[in-house]
Amino acid sequence: MTNDDPRNWMWSEALQMLARAERLHRQVFSPPIALRSSGPAWEPPTDVLETDESVLILVALPGVDPEQVEVAIQNGILIIAGERVLPPQLRIARIHRLELPQGRFERHIPLPAGRYETPQTAVLNGCVVIELPKAGRRTP
Secondary structure: OOOOOHHHHHHHHHHHHHHHHHHHHHHHHOOOOOOOOOOOOEOOOEEEEEOOOEEEEEEEOOOOOHHHOEEEEEOOEEEEEEEEOOOHHHHOOOOOOOOOOOEEEEEEEEOOOOOEOOOEEEEEOOEEEEEEEEOOOOOO
16 A cells, blocks of 8 residues: 555544544543533543553643643542643744644543552653553552
8 A cells, every 4th residue: 555545644634533432432421520621621541451560541641741741540540630731832833733633632541450659650662651560559
């Protein structure tokens, strides 16, 4: 397939539509949570992985300062919130394409049952990585 092949852009559009449908489904069918922001927010894509020692959450947040990402656990739900701000250069630029969402983001992730120690965060390849060590499971 070449770049001019309609299958390329059609596949991309189909994946974007599926992602939008999934976000809408989560917004409509997720229970209300006290910490949920009152204003609109976009949801970053996430992966959730579990090992015997911890739960790992990878949140795709390219261009977001990790120091500005808030992480909290409430009633078994991990809440990740923050804001992606346009760099000053882009505020005066002529924009030809803008696909990365801007503004406030917030994501609510149900966690596997259990107790967790203090979350540890790191940045890896444009993702914020949150490790939730399982209480009493860490080996020395």
